Amino acid sequence: MTALLIGNVGFVGDAERMAEYRAEVGRTLKLYGGGFVIRGGEFTVLEGEWQPTHLSVMKFxxxxxxxxxxxxxxxxxxxxxREGTHMDLILVEGEGE
Known part of the structure; x- marks a missing residue:
């Protein structure tokens, strides 16, 4: 059953170290069959009040x-x-395409 990780970076502590993290994280995802579906980019809130700042969706x-x-x-x-950086990360499991 497909699984998605949905992550949001709320604020960045050390920008240089976070850039290094971002450069490496994709490699680690691939080792376990994962990868980015969406990484950053523009978004529009259609309902509710959630205001992500840097949203990523990863698929496994x-x-x-x-x-x-x-x-x-x-x-x-x-x-x-990513020490000092606020990140939310949730795992969602379900059926899809």
């Missing part, structure tokens, strides 16, 4: 693959690069 074959990525040594190694 399964939620277990997403969990393995999130706990992986490769990803854990780059997490300190």
């Amino acid at each position: 074959p399964t939620a277990e693959d997403a969990r393995r990525w999130y706990s992986s040594p490769e990803y854990r190694e780059i997490v300190p690069l």
